[in-house]
Amino acid sequence: MPVNLVAPNPRDLHPVKGVALGIAMAGVRKANRRDLTVITVPAGAQVAGVFTQNRFCAAPVQLCRAHLEAAHGVRALVINTGNANAGTGDDGLARARSVCTALAAHLGVTAEQVLPFSTGVIMETLPNQRIEAALPAALADLDAAHWLEAASAIMTTDTLPKACSRQIPIGGTTVTVTGIAKGAGMIRPNMATMLGFVATDAVLAAGLLQPLLREAAERSFNRISIDGDTSTNDSFVLVASGQAGHAPITRLDSAEGSALREAVIAVSEQLAQAIVRDGEGATKFITLRIDGGAIAAECRQVAYAIAHSPLVKTAFFASDPNLGRILAAVGYAGIGDLDQTRIDLFLDDVHVAKNGGRHAAYREEDGQRVMQQSEITVRVDLHRGAASATVWTCDLSHDYVSINADYRS
Amino acid sequence: MPVNLVAPNPRDLHPVKGVALGIAMAGVRKANRRDLTVITVPAGAQVAGVFTQNRFCAAPVQLCRAHLEAAHGVRALVINTGNANAGTGDDGLARARSVCTALAAHLGVTAEQVLPFSTGVIMETLPNQRIEAALPAALADLDAAHWLEAASAIMTTDTLPKACSRQIPIGGTTVTVTGIAKGAGMIRPNMATMLGFVATDAVLAAGLLQPLLREAAERSFNRISIDGDTSTNDSFVLVASGQAGHAPITRLDSAEGSALREAVIAVSEQLAQAIVRDGEGATKFITLRIDGGAIAAECRQVAYAIAHSPLVKTAFFASDPNLGRILAAVGYAGIGDLDQTRIDLFLDDVHVAKNGGRHAAYREEDGQRVMQQSEITVRVDLHRGAASATVWTCDLSHDYVSINADYRS
Numbered sequence: 001m002p003v004n005l006v007a008p009n010p011r012d013l014h015p016v017k018g019v020a021l022g023i024a025m026a027g028v029r030k031a032n033r034r035d036l037t038v039i040t041v042p043a044g045a046q047v048a049g050v051f052t053q054n055r056f057c058a059a060p061v062q063l064c065r066a067h068l069e070a071a072h073g074v075r076a077l078v079i080n081t082g083n084a085n086a087g088t089g090d091d092g093l094a095r096a097r098s099v100c101t102a103l104a105a106h107l108g109v110t111a112e113q114v115l116p117f118s119t120g121v122i123m124e125t126l127p128n129q130r131i132e133a134a135l136p137a138a139l140a141d142l143d144a145a146h147w148l149e150a151a152s153a154i155m156t157t158d159t160l161p162k163a164c165s166r167q168i169p170i171g172g173t174t175v176t177v178t179g180i181a182k183g184a185g186m187i188r189p190n191m192a193t194m195l196g197f198v199a200t201d202a203v204l205a206a207g208l209l210q211p212l213l214r215e216a217a218e219r220s221f222n223r224i225s226i227d228g229d230t231s232t233n234d235s236f237v238l239v240a241s242g243q244a245g246h247a248p249i250t251r252l253d254s255a256e257g258s259a260l261r262e263a264v265i266a267v268s269e270q271l272a273q274a275i276v277r278d279g280e281g282a283t284k285f286i287t288l289r290i291d292g293g294a295i296a297a298e299c300r301q302v303a304y305a306i307a308h309s310p311l312v313k314t315a316f317f318a319s320d321p322n323l324g325r326i327l328a329a330v331g332y333a334g335i336g337d338l339d340q341t342r343i344d345l346f347l348d349d350v351h352v353a354k355n356g357g358r359h360a361a362y363r364e365e366d367g368q369r370v371m372q373q374s375e376i377t378v379r380v381d382l383h384r385g386a387a388s389a390t391v392w393t394c395d396l397s398h399d400y401v402s403i404n405a406d407y408r409s
Numbered sequence: 410m411p412v413n414l415v416a417p418n419p420r421d422l423h424p425v426k427g428v429a430l431g432i433a434m435a436g437v438r439k440a441n442r443r444d445l446t447v448i449t450v451p452a453g454a455q456v457a458g459v460f461t462q463n464r465f466c467a468a469p470v471q472l473c474r475a476h477l478e479a480a481h482g483v484r485a486l487v488i489n490t491g492n493a494n495a496g497t498g499d500d501g502l503a504r505a506r507s508v509c510t511a512l513a514a515h516l517g518v519t520a521e522q523v524l525p526f527s528t529g530v531i532m533e534t535l536p537n538q539r540i541e542a543a544l545p546a547a548l549a550d551l552d553a554a555h556w557l558e559a560a561s562a563i564m565t566t567d568t569l570p571k572a573c574s575r576q577i578p579i580g581g582t583t584v585t586v587t588g589i590a591k592g593a594g595m596i597r598p599n600m601a602t603m604l605g606f607v608a609t610d611a612v613l614a615a616g617l618l619q620p621l622l623r624e625a626a627e628r629s630f631n632r633i634s635i636d637g638d639t640s641t642n643d644s645f646v647l648v649a650s651g652q653a654g655h656a657p658i659t660r661l662d663s664a665e666g667s668a669l670r671e672a673v674i675a676v677s678e679q680l681a682q683a684i685v686r687d688g689e690g691a692t693k694f695i696t697l698r699i700d701g702g703a704i705a706a707e708c709r710q711v712a713y714a715i716a717h718s719p720l721v722k723t724a725f726f727a728s729d730p731n732l733g734r735i736l737a738a739v740g741y742a743g744i745g746d747l748d749q750t751r752i753d754l755f756l757d758d759v760h761v762a763k764n765g766g767r768h769a770a771y772r773e774e775d776g777q778r779v780m781q782q783s784e785i786t787v788r789v790d791l792h793r794g795a796a797s798a799t800v801w802t803c804d805l806s807h808d809y810v811s812i813n814a815d816y817r818s
């Protein structure tokens with residue numbers, strides 16, 4: 001059961017001018033499953049992407065990087081679920097390239113103008129011929145209103161589709177930002193989502209899209225962790241179709257630029273949080289806020305140590321205020337000169353530990369009360385400086401084990 | 410159910426001349442539980458210790474370090490289970506010190522000659538008065554034959570006591586090495602055991618014990634991982650009572666020195682592996698062997714990435730040859746210039762992946778056959794150099810979640 005997450009209402013997902021989405025059944029892994037998505041973007045659109053840091057990155061990730069570097073103007077994205085096309089060597093690259101070539105032929109563009117994405121089981125041969133055979137059906141299905149259908153088609157172990165949308169006024173017109181994402185396991189920072197696609201019809205001057213994408217990733221998909229596993233396929237793509245009709249935004253720190261930034265970050269953050277809320281087996285949504293660091297990097301280090309601790313995660317699952325486990329994780333986070341006698345720990349409003357020891361006024365029943373909640377904020381103050389970091393994570397439950405033990409059966 | 414581990418036979422645990430162990434019920438956490446152990450060592454014995462790298466180290470770890478630095482000649486170890494005395498601030502230090510002072514008074518030595526150890530729940534006040542009240546009973550119980558009783562008394566979530574013993578001939582006499590350990594969760598390298606105590610009656614020249622301890626730790630307790638959590642209390646202590654009666658060993662690379670080294674390492678390795686075999690919820694014992702690294706450190710890095718991956722661990726639990734998860738973990742282990750097209754993966758004798766892709770001759774049924782086993786060796790060849798590393802770990806099961814969700818209840 002996802003934590004305080006519901007399926008998006010299609011009425012709330014606004015089309016992005018120039019962007020269309022088509023879905024089909026390719027039978028990648030299972031028959032009668034809408035597992036193939038094509039997204040088309042207009043000529044002149046800008047597209048930027050950030051990808052997994054995993055050195056064992058999948059064939060489609062390698063092609064995406066190469067095609068974006070070629071900079072011939074991306075015109076389509078093609079996404080299959082059911083097979084990750086990772087750990088597949090040269091054969092996997094050839095098969096991903098074949099899918100791009102086939103879609104490019106239908107669209108009258110070059111293969112380098114197509115970005116491929118795959119998600120699913122690793123080290124299995126991609127059935128590219130079945131994907132290519134289904135491309136005409138996906139193209140026939142293209143529609144600017146198909147965001148929710150696409151969000152559903154890219155799911156793997158997700159229990160709910162993830163999509164959201166914002167609209168903002170810019171230069172007398174309405175600009176839309178709409179995005180979808182998938183991912184529920186094999187999720188950790190450095191591209192925590194398996195796949196995220198956000199599109200806007202805003203008009204942007206050259207050179208602004210990549211920094212906007214990086215900031216959005218830094219504040220969303222790179223701030224979540226479910227199980228600490230960095231996927232081979234993580235990809236986050238931002239599309240600016242440029243069709244909203246306002247004068248181009250030339251600076252991200254202008255009023256218009258800031259409005260767009262906030263909308264893109266808000267959509268990305270909501271999608272990233274939705275991934276955690278739908279984390280495999282998750283029963284709790286945990287916000288980790290680390291304050292008082294000398295630098296932000298050490299705050300993130302502490303946050304991830306807590307987020308990745310199986311002992312902390314099982315304690316959340318059990319609603320057991322066994323909060324010393326959090327202190328232990330702070331201690332092994334890798335800050336060499338950490339002074340444990342300065343650490344404060346809060347659970348929501350409850351002051352649990354002060355100066356590295358149990359707070360004199362802390363009562364177990366107060367910790368217990370907060371641990372029962374479905375949403376919990378853990379705050380650690382390192383008292384070393386003024387830097388902060390926030391990371392979102394979930395608990396570790398029996399269902400996580402079941403889902404990952406049974407995933408392929 | 411531990412993996413291929415049985416309770417030690419007391420007949421196989423040889424006394425170490427000069428070392429006695431006494432156990433008592435102190436009611437630290439539960440009534441009627443033998444939870445207090447005192448180990449006495451003779452005047453002139455050498456004692457060395459290595460401790461957790463966790464910056465949130467427990468009060469007893471802080472005192473152990475201080476007392477060993479004071480170098481007044483350790484005469485006793487006092488160990489309680491049920492309470493870790495970690496995250497307890499100055500109050501915890503005072504209580505641990507009080508236990509040392511009380512035991513020292515009984516023995517007519519100074520508090521600095523006592524090393525305290527605690528294991529159990531974090532951030533709870535140590536009931537030091539109950540411990541001190543039980544010291545006379547523990548002292549009355551002192552006996553050189555009580556190794557198995559001590560191994561049982563230091564257990565927390567362990568399902569079986571862990572102890573083993575070796576005897577070797579040195580200089581016409583028999584030298585004994587006997588050790589005990591406890592730990593089943595919150596286990597990872599940099600002192601993976603919660604507590605390990607190994608004693609020998611060998612006679613050693615000054616300056617040899619600490620390097621011997623470090624080598625033994627490096628090849629045993631620092632090569633295991635259950636859940637990646639580095640405990641606040643990990644301690645590994647090596648005692649040389651010096652009472653075997655042979656001429657002192659003056660070099661570790663002499664024939665006598667090598668024989669002793671091998672025995673100490675074998676005992677430490679067997680204890681460390683026993684901890685993994687009894688890992689919380691473990692159903693499989695996994696040996697990770699990484700070959701072909703440029704340096705040993707990067708081999709360990711890869712081994713730990715695999716060992717800590719919840720996805721890999723749940724696949725082992727399910728006996729599911731979803732082996733791409735291992736490649737993914739290799740990829741995110743943090744080797745920046747890793748070339749995925751050179752990686753080979755073996756599961757026991759089965760060649761699964763070659764040059765970073767599925768091996769042409771690999772058949773799922775072969776992977777399935779090995780995954781069914783209770784003991785599995787995963788071998789990764791990085792093809793970057795001649796360095797190797799071995800790490801032992803276990804799978805992640807439903808029972809791990811149950812044990813850690815229910816630990817305090």
